[in-house]
Amino acid sequence: MSTVPLTLLLRSDADPFSERGVECPGELPPASDPALTERARLAKAALGERVFVLGHHYQRDEVIAFADVTGDSFKLAREAAARPNAEFIVFCGVHFMAESADILTSDAQRVVLPDLAAGCSMADMAGADQVDDAWDVLTDAGVAGVTVPVSYMNSSAAIKAFTGLHGGTICTSSNAHRALEWAFTQGEKVLFLPDQHLGRNTAVRDLGMSLDDCVVYDPHRPGGGLTPRQLQDARMILWRGHCSVHGRFTVQNVTDVRARIPGVNVLVHPECTHEVVTAADHVGSTEHIIRMLDAAAPGSAWALGTELNLVRRLAAAHPDKQVAFLDKTVCYCSTMNRIDLPHLVWSLESLAAGTVRNVITVDADTAHWARVALDQMLALPGI
Numbered sequence: 001m002s003t004v005p006l007t008l009l010l011r012s013d014a015d016p017f018s019e020r021g022v023e024c025p026g027e028l029p030p031a032s033d034p035a036l037t038e039r040a041r042l043a044k045a046a047l048g049e050r051v052f053v054l055g056h057h058y059q060r061d062e063v064i065a066f067a068d069v070t071g072d073s074f075k076l077a078r079e080a081a082a083r084p085n086a087e088f089i090v091f092c093g094v095h096f097m098a099e100s101a102d103i104l105t106s107d108a109q110r111v112v113l114p115d116l117a118a119g120c121s122m123a124d125m126a127g128a129d130q131v132d133d134a135w136d137v138l139t140d141a142g143v144a145g146v147t148v149p150v151s152y153m154n155s156s157a158a159i160k161a162f163t164g165l166h167g168g169t170i171c172t173s174s175n176a177h178r179a180l181e182w183a184f185t186q187g188e189k190v191l192f193l194p195d196q197h198l199g200r201n202t203a204v205r206d207l208g209m210s211l212d213d214c215v216v217y218d219p220h221r222p223g224g225g226l227t228p229r230q231l232q233d234a235r236m237i238l239w240r241g242h243c244s245v246h247g248r249f250t251v252q253n254v255t256d257v258r259a260r261i262p263g264v265n266v267l268v269h270p271e272c273t274h275e276v277v278t279a280a281d282h283v284g285s286t287e288h289i290i291r292m293l294d295a296a297a298p299g300s301a302w303a304l305g306t307e308l309n310l311v312r313r314l315a316a317a318h319p320d321k322q323v324a325f326l327d328k329t330v331c332y333c334s335t336m337n338r339i340d341l342p343h344l345v346w347s348l349e350s351l352a353a354g355t356v357r358n359v360i361t362v363d364a365d366t367a368h369w370a371r372v373a374l375d376q377m378l379a380l381p382g383i
Contacts, residue, residue, distance in 0.1 A: 036341045043348035052086035056093040058307040058336045072286050073097040092339045094120045098360040099157040103367045111360045114343035125241035126194035128158035130219040141228040148187040157362045157370050164372030173285035177206040178380045194241035201270045201277050203236045246271035249305045253327050254279040257303040268305030308332050
């Protein structure tokens with residue numbers, strides 16, 4: 001096995017991307033050492049069934065190649081829990097995903113995140129202290145008692161625990177509709193964390209609310225920037241958070257792609273803004289986007305408003321269809337891309353040598369209340 005120091009391999013991916021037309025607007029630079037693929041294969045083989053590698057849909061192809069299972073964040077956490085004999089769970093995703101895996105797996109298993117810097121800007125937009133302060137604001141306005149928190153899976157373990165402690169539920173982009181329907185049987189209002197766009201789009205598109213039913217709580221402004229009367233009148237109290245990838249798509253992107261590709265179907269993720277979702281032809285979660293492309297007619301044209309690694313992979317998987325990126329500029333998830341092949345090799349080789357690095361551990365109390373919220377999601381009808 002090569003002994004090239006890993007410190008030489010953990011390089012920056014700041015190289016410029018080259019435009020390749022509407023199909024694939026950018027290329028990631030190749031792995032810096034051609035021996036990395038073989039090193040990853042040998043280390044994973046040496047570990048055998050002791051290791052289970054999870055790869056999120058937004059990961060690079062070079063990482064996905066070593067994943068035992070690919071999927072969205074919740075699917076991967078459940079897959080980890082379904083492998084009790086795997087001593088190590090190597091989660092190729094971001095921090096909140098690894099936390100969820102730790103919550104759902106046994107104490108005997110250890111969850112490893114190849115790069116601790118792989119966070120999520122959306123999850124970071126809702127800090128535990130900020131949410132506690134917001135609940136105090138709702139209490140002072142006299143609405144906390146009739147408000148049910150619903151937190152997106154893309155949130156920290158601490159926010160999931162807050163949700164469970166206050167009688168709420170977690171949701172994914174696939175089941176947000178069911179989660180909100182359930183929440184409104186439990187209370188009069190919903191505090192939706194941390195993605196305002198998924199909350200707004202679900203409330204308006206699926207539950208028939210108006211935009212006037214929604215207010216945005218800004219944790220950086222006194223009282224969230226809202227008056228007690230606004231909180232009392234609102235049905236959806238949306239946290240001021242967003243996805244840095246999906247939030248960048250614009251209505252102009254939709255207009256431009258329709259002009260470039262006659263008859264194109266515009267399919268976007270519900271983390272996009274309400275204006276983009278309204279302008280699109282289809283809206284759905286990552287898994288829904290994949291299923292729609294799988295079922296699409298040969299020769300059909302699609303513009304996808306989601307992360308570029310996934311778009312490029314779908315384009316390669318469907319050569320009989322025209323698959324374009326909604327925006328003409330590159331839109332990789334920068335934090336997800338921190339999990340590259342050098343980091344994965346480092347993690348696997350360390351495990352094979354008997355050293356466990358970058359273990360993600362959620363404390364027992366936080367894990368308990370987060371599990372309460374996750375279990376409530378699993379109990380939703382149709383899940």
